[in-house]
Amino acid sequence: MCKAHLGISRDMEWSEKNCLQDHFVYLALTPGIKVGVTRKSQVPVRWIDQGAWEAIKLAVTPNRYIAGTIEVELKKHLPDKTNWRNMLTGLKYPDIDLHHEKEKVLELLPQEMQQYASRDDRIYSFAYPVNEYPAKVSTLNFDKDKTVEGILCGIKGQYLIFEGGIVLNIRKYGGYLVDLYY
Structure with a gap:
């Protein structure tokens, strides 16, 4: 302490x-x-x-x-x-x-x-911009998956929530260079 x-x-x-x-x-x-x-x-x-x-x-x-x-x-x-x-x-x-x-x-x-x-x-x-919460979640890992595609369904806390229950902890990847396309 x-x-x-x-x-x-x-x-x-x-x-x-x-x-x-x-x-x-x-x-x-x-x-x-x-x-x-x-x-x-x-x-x-x-x-x-x-x-x-x-x-x-x-x-x-x-x-x-x-x-x-x-x-x-x-x-x-x-x-x-x-x-x-x-x-x-x-x-x-x-x-x-x-x-x-x-x-x-x-x-x-x-x-x-x-x-x-x-x-x-x-x-x-607090309210969060989430269109639909997933029933089950699985995490994205930029160290394993170099290309990630999906539709963003919401943001809650430090997580981005994508279609299909895929979530990304954005704090975990501070310092990473990411290109976004839409």
């Missing part, structure tokens, strides 16, 4: 911009509920990248270390990963009430972490 809050860092300038900033611990529906951490400056970008359809702030902390400590505590009860395959099929659990879940989850925190509970109960909602 980050130790910049103790003055320990290989690059304190970087740590000041990234670790020693306000962070949020949040709950997101991606499609099931998950816990996560993001810098204040990354809201709502982080949630959109994960393909969340709803998110709520759970805690506000002055640095990455405290946010990470809260997340580690909550990972005992909630997942911290997005099930990307379910997310890309458009699966949702509409019965999940984030206000209610926030109350329940905050009760799980040890007393010393309660001080960071967020008073902001706003639910952030």
Whole structure:
């Protein structure tokens, strides 16, 4: 875990911009509920990248270390990963009430972490430009498939969704040179 809050860092300038900033611990529906951490400056970008359809702030902390400590505590009860395959099929659990879940989850925190509970109960909602969600997904791999053809059906999170349930994680291929033709 980050130790910049103790003055320990290989690059304190970087740590000041990234670790020693306000962070949020949040709950997101991606499609099931998950816990996560993001810098204040990354809201709502982080949630959109994960393909969340709803998110709520759970805690506000002055640095990455405290946010990470809260997340580690909550990972005992909630997942911290997005099930990307379910997310890309458009699966949702509409019965999940984030206000209610926030109350329940905050009760799980040890007393010393309660001080960071967020008073902001706003639910952030997101919609994605997807014509049709596939029932099943398979991934494209630019390292194996040099030429890829297909009709783009949507974008969700960091994924492009093509006809036939073929998906491409665009973050995975940062730095690749791609030619698009239409």
